[in-house]
Amino acid sequence: MDPIQGSEAIQQFKKLLEENNREGQAADLSALMWYMDGMTRQYEAVLRELQNVRQQLDQVREPPVQYAAQKAAATLEHKAHKIKGTLDSLWERIAGCAAAAVKNFKEIGVSALDKAIAAMGVKNVLESLHDHLNNSIADTKRSIEKVENMGYALRSVGGHLRNAGRAMTGKETLAVDGGQEGRFQSAVLAPMRAAQKLLCGMNNATLAAIGGVEHLEQTAKDAREARVERQAEKKPSVRQTLAEKKAEAAAQSIPTPEREHKPQEAAL
Numbered sequence: 001m002d003p004i005q006g007s008e009a010i011q012q013f014k015k016l017l018e019e020n021n022r023e024g025q026a027a028d029l030s031a032l033m034w035y036m037d038g039m040t041r042q043y044e045a046v047l048r049e050l051q052n053v054r055q056q057l058d059q060v061r062e063p064p065v066q067y068a069a070q071k072a073a074a075t076l077e078h079k080a081h082k083i084k085g086t087l088d089s090l091w092e093r094i095a096g097c098a099a100a101a102v103k104n105f106k107e108i109g110v111s112a113l114d115k116a117i118a119a120m121g122v123k124n125v126l127e128s129l130h131d132h133l134n135n136s137i138a139d140t141k142r143s144i145e146k147v148e149n150m151g152y153a154l155r156s157v158g159g160h161l162r163n164a165g166r167a168m169t170g171k172e173t174l175a176v177d178g179g180q181e182g183r184f185q186s187a188v189l190a191p192m193r194a195a196q197k198l199l200c201g202m203n204n205a206t207l208a209a210i211g212g213v214e215h216l217e218q219t220a221k222d223a224r225e226a227r228v229e230r231q232a233e234k235k236p237s238v239r240q241t242l243a244e245k246k247a248e249a250a251a252q253s254i255p256t257p258e259r260e261h262k263p264q265e266a267a268l
Contacts, residue, residue, distance in 0.1 A: 014029055039083075054070075072143030075143070083133065140195060147188065
């Protein structure tokens with residue numbers, strides 16, 4: 001669906017919710033769209049950080065570190081694109097259901113609003129997105145640790161080689177602890193750590209959105225059940241109708257007092 005048309009449909013849907021005593025549902029839907037917009041912005045920020053990783057890799061002099069970081073960036077970018085695809089498909093689903101509700105409202109009334117919310121299936125999609133984000137965060141953390149360990153090992157080897165040279169010249173050896181991150185390694189790890197932080201932010205937003213969607217779907221379900229109960233109270237049940245017909249038929253079969261006395265009068 002065209003983004004502009006989709007946004008208009010969602011706005012019209014929210015307006016119908018507010019006009020039909022569903023202000024809470026309209027607020028929950030607004031919060032959901034706000035969370036989704038925030039996650040989209042965070043996704044774009046993740047891509048920018050990955051671009052920074054690639055730029056810094058051109059200056060890395062340690063091939064093992066360069067290879068590990070390149071692989072981690074490629075994996076994270078692939079996962080980020082899948083996350084964005086899920087967000088886009090969810091937005092299209094919400095916009096499509098909103099458009100259908102606006103169209104059907106004229107024909108079937110408020111039931112179209114509750115049916116639209118039930119048809120969105122937002123909670124299941126968000127739960128799947130939450131799992132995917134958790135996996136991406138875990139992968140990014142492992143990649144960062146791998147690059148950190150590689151850098152530490154390389155610095156330790158360098159320290160040992162320098163000590164060997166010092167020993168050959170009769171100088172005192174120095175303690176080797178791997179030292180702090182080098183300038184190039186820090187330049188690579190900084191955007192990777194920033195990307196991990198952004199993914200954690202997206203995950204927190206997803207959890208918050210799930211909580212709001214649970215309330216949205218529950219209120220729609222309650223409204224639907226209440227409407228069904230009201231309709232049932234107004235419309236007599238089949239059993240009640242049959243009972244009334246039987247009672248009416250039985251009443252018609254009972255002889256009236258006039259009919260009982262007429263034969264006796266004729267006999268006299």
